[in-house]
Structures are given as C-alpha cells and as structure tokens.
Amino acid sequence: MKLARVRDTQGEVFWGRVADDLQSVQRVGVPFALWAPAVARHGQAALELRGGSLALASLQLCAPVQPGARVFGVGMNYLTHLTRLGRTQPPPHTIAYIKPASAIVPPGGEIQYPAVTQQLDYEVELVAVVARALGDEPQASACLLGYTVGNDISARDAGKQLGSLDLFTQKALDRTAPIGPWITTLDEFGGAGQPAVTLSLRINGEQRQHDNTDQMIFPLDELLNYVDARIALRPGDLVFTGSTCGVGLEDGRFLQPGDVVEAQIEGIGVLRNTIGPRRVLSEHRATGRLGSPG
Structure with a gap:
C-alpha cells in the first residue's frame, strides 16, 4: 500500500x-x-x-517525512556512475552524510538554486524509510516501512577551492532534497532484501538517468548497517541509497532555473519539481570564500 x-x-x-x-x-x-x-x-x-x-x-x-526524523544519504553506489567519472574500481565502502530538515522539498515544490553554486546537479535515488530500530535484526531491511523517491540535488562545484570534498556545501543546502510523492510499503517490493526496481529521471521531458536498483555496489542491508553503526537509525528516518550514471557532472549539462525535473521509481511513482530562480546574496554576504552570487 x-x-x-x-x-x-x-x-x-x-x-x-x-x-x-x-x-x-x-x-x-x-x-x-x-x-x-x-x-x-x-x-x-x-x-x-x-x-x-x-x-x-x-x-x-x-514530503513523506515524519517531523523529527533524520535524512541520511550515501554515495558511490553505482559503478556505471563512478566509471563515467573516471573511477574503474568500486570503493572499499560507501560514504555518508546528513541532510537537514530545511533541505527537504515536497512533491511539486520548488527546488532552490543556491547562490553558492554554478553547477546544480540532479540524482534520482531510492529512499529507504525506517519503521523500527535495527537493533540485532539479522537483516536490516526487514526493519523498513518501505521506500519513496528522492532527488539528491547537489552543488557539484563545492570544494573545488579546497581541492577536496565539501559535503556540507554539496549536499546540505536549503530546499535541495525533494522527497515523495509517498511511501510504498515493503510488502510491495517482496519484503526484506535487495529491491530490484527501475529508476529514471527526466529534465523537461528528456530522459537523463535510467537504471535498476539491483545494480547497487553495496546492497541495501549493507548500507543500512553502515549508517546504523555510526548513528542508530530510528523510526521515520530516511536513507538515500545513491544514484546511477547520467548526471550533469558527466557531460556538463547542469540544472537551470525553470527546469522541470521528474524522478521516477517503479512501484512508487513520479516525484516532480521545478528549479527556482538563482538565489542572490546581499553584497556583504556574497564576498565570502564559499561562493559568489549566481
């Protein structure tokens, strides 16, 4: 249901x-x-x-997020995506990050174009929704309520001045994490275990991403255990599970104001959002080293 x-x-x-x-x-x-x-x-x-x-x-x-729930994300989880970015071998483990509540965007809502980036990117992702604490459950995915659709909007040029990863700027910006349209319960995916559903993303009707969740490098149970070992997952928490190839970082076709973005996952539905105008910082704030006005 x-x-x-x-x-x-x-x-x-x-x-x-x-x-x-x-x-x-x-x-x-x-x-x-x-x-x-x-x-x-x-x-x-x-x-x-x-x-x-x-x-x-x-x-x-x-957004199908219970107030007080945390939103986590993991990365480097589809080899085709990594290969197109020049990495031919899978990493030894994933990486994770946290999105603040202010990042969440509802279905149909406007995605903010932050002032600190010129390379706003998209990533369709299967999002796991936790129903109960993992505890000593041998199969972590058995603790899920179900799945929803997420679009992990990212500032790809974050960290370039540092020459290293800046996940705070890249992944935690206000109004850049659309989630929805609803949760499809675990039973509709065959219960616990690795889901195998098609996911895709379109921009202004043009398909940019298309893959299946059975192509994850790190299976869902491993991802959940990775996060839970560091921060114990609670009922309502969400985990973005990584994205596949076809993103703007690969060919330089980044999101623009006015773009209509549709993220779709088999068995769940379509998450549709629009990119808002570029945010412009006031002059005294725009001189910070993190970025410049759009």
Whole structure:
C-alpha cells in the first residue's frame, strides 16, 4: 500500500492511506510511532483508518517525512556512475552524510538554486524509510516501512577551492532534497532484501538517468548497517541509497532555473519539481570564500 503525508484545506497535516487508484486518501487514526513499526506485521489494520475518503486532488502532498526524523544519504553506489567519472574500481565502502530538515522539498515544490553554486546537479535515488530500530535484526531491511523517491540535488562545484570534498556545501543546502510523492510499503517490493526496481529521471521531458536498483555496489542491508553503526537509525528516518550514471557532472549539462525535473521509481511513482530562480546574496554576504552570487 501507499502512505502519504498530506495537508488539507484547513492547513492540518496528517498521514493517510492512498487508495489503489491513487484518487483518494483515508486518514490514519493513530500516531506514527505506533503504526509505523506495526505495519509490517499487521498491514492496513495497524493504521486504524478513520473517517471517509478525501479526494487526493483536494489535498496538498507533503514530503513523506515524519517531523523529527533524520535524512541520511550515501554515495558511490553505482559503478556505471563512478566509471563515467573516471573511477574503474568500486570503493572499499560507501560514504555518508546528513541532510537537514530545511533541505527537504515536497512533491511539486520548488527546488532552490543556491547562490553558492554554478553547477546544480540532479540524482534520482531510492529512499529507504525506517519503521523500527535495527537493533540485532539479522537483516536490516526487514526493519523498513518501505521506500519513496528522492532527488539528491547537489552543488557539484563545492570544494573545488579546497581541492577536496565539501559535503556540507554539496549536499546540505536549503530546499535541495525533494522527497515523495509517498511511501510504498515493503510488502510491495517482496519484503526484506535487495529491491530490484527501475529508476529514471527526466529534465523537461528528456530522459537523463535510467537504471535498476539491483545494480547497487553495496546492497541495501549493507548500507543500512553502515549508517546504523555510526548513528542508530530510528523510526521515520530516511536513507538515500545513491544514484546511477547520467548526471550533469558527466557531460556538463547542469540544472537551470525553470527546469522541470521528474524522478521516477517503479512501484512508487513520479516525484516532480521545478528549479527556482538563482538565489542572490546581499553584497556583504556574497564576498565570502564559499561562493559568489549566481
């Protein structure tokens, strides 16, 4: 099933179960902390749905992120991507980073073009949503609620002046992490284990990325354990799982203001966003060493 976080016409935000035809939503009647860990065992019954169905068209989709949850990302996880960037051998392990809540962008929302970059890039990614603490679970993916779509917007020129990686500037910028449109529960992917679904990304209708999640260098269980060994994952946390080839860094075709970006993953749906105007810093802030106004 699909679970969305929505806002109604009175401004109230709540979780709901999306109907199979994607036309309506029924409200979840219990707190997230109660239903999220129980969905894998009890399915829809754990949601205790209440009230009548609401037309999805009358609601605003929010990013499917529970307030207080953390958003993690990992990199270097598709060999075709690394090969096109000149690396022929897989790395010994992944790298990870954290995105702040201010980076999150809802479905249909505007992605900010930050003032500190001239090379704004895109990366479609499968995003794992945690349902319960991993603890001593032998298969980490069994602790997931399901998956959603993420677009890991990145400032590719971050760190060039340093000659080294600057993940803070590259990956943590405000309003650069679209997530959505909803979560598809783990059972629709065959349960725990490595998912094998097609993912793709289009810019203004032109396909730029296309691959399958079975091509990950580091399987999902390994990625989850990597993060959890450093920061214990909690219910609601999200983990971006890396992206494939076709990004702007490979051919210099970076995102521009006004671009319409559509990230799509089989079994979940399409996450559509627009690139906003370049942010311009005031003169006294634009002289900082991290960048210059766009």
